[in-house]
Amino acid sequence: MIPLLGLVGGVLVGLLWGPDVPLFLQPYLPIAVIAALDAVFGAVRAVLDGIFNDKVFVISFLANVVVAAFIVFLGDQLGVGAQLSTGVVVVLGVRIFSNVASIRRHLFGA
């Protein structure tokens, strides 16, 4: 319940407050969003597995976002930003999909 409330609250704050994201942060935003989604789905799966740990969740969340942003930044500096972004999206996307598949098995038994 609390995580759901937190998510909804965060979304509401974002929608109502709606601060402008600084321009230099904008390229990292899509990657950061996907990394955050990955952390969230991983956490949901850990809850269902019965091994959820809040510290691990926070750290994996922060680390995912920071590392993903750093990879994109590095790619931009090397001139392969788009390709590295694609790589990050593919890896995180695969992880999200298999985590969601596992959540689905937990919830629906199929």
Add this chain to the structure above:
Amino acid sequence: MTPDPRRHEAPAPPTSRPGRRPDESMTLLISILERPLDPGYATAADRREAAGLPRSTGTRTVTVLVATIVTGLLLSLGALALRRPSTSVQKARAELISQVESRRSAVDRQSAQLHTLQNQVDSLQAEALTAGQGDQAKQRLAVLGLAAGADAVTGQGIRLVIDDAPGSDAGSADGNPRTQAKSEDGKVLSKDLQVVVNGLWQAGAEAIAINGQRLTSQSAIRFAGEAILVNFRPLTRPYTISAIGGSSALQSAFAETDAGSYLRALQDNYGIRASMGGVKSLTLPAAASLTVRSAKVPRPTGPATPSSTPRSSTTTSESSP
């Protein structure tokens, strides 16, 4: 594999020898596909179990609340910031549309104003002419105003409707250049209208309008892209040419001119549709824009008439557009 918390791992294929997998060299793909969950969860759970605590911390902690709030914020911020480009395009579009509309309404307003001002000028002119020794000048003004297209005209006349050849639209729609070239043949060109209008002047028409655009000595009939412009206004087909004059005399005289035979040739060779008919009472509007190019004060007639001279100076004997 019994106490392993990672029990969701796919078991190794049964054909492989124990401890060694055939796809061992692809560790990156294996770890992505088979261990999507952060291994940190499992080790943390193991540690807590060893310390005698329940394996999971549960989700009712402040840390979780804060982290989920941050996640939600990130999600909505991302959605807002990344959707903005499309909204800015829409905003620019809406702004352009509103600009077009406001300019258009400004044009409408100003032409209405022009109309009232023209009426004022006309009434003042009439006043000035009646005050002075105006009869001759008034007559002259009426004739010149008619010829210049400064006044609306009503009278007997003919109406000539010219339209593209049937099917010329269907040909151009498929975008095939060959059919397009064919369909171009059936289109009314600005030159056709020029020839026909000149023929009508030649046949003795007193005033001519195309689709409600009064022709003056300064009117141009020309092409801009696909459209025919008259007085710089684009016209849409069919093109209705209204001419004031004795209707039967005008029709027969027009048929004898070069333009008459030109129009017949257009009909016969290109399938352009044209129909002519006499009309009992036609009303042609005044020309939208008449500008004074040159004016002079007439010497002998005195101070009462100068207002009439600018109007007459727009008239020339040249009647072809």
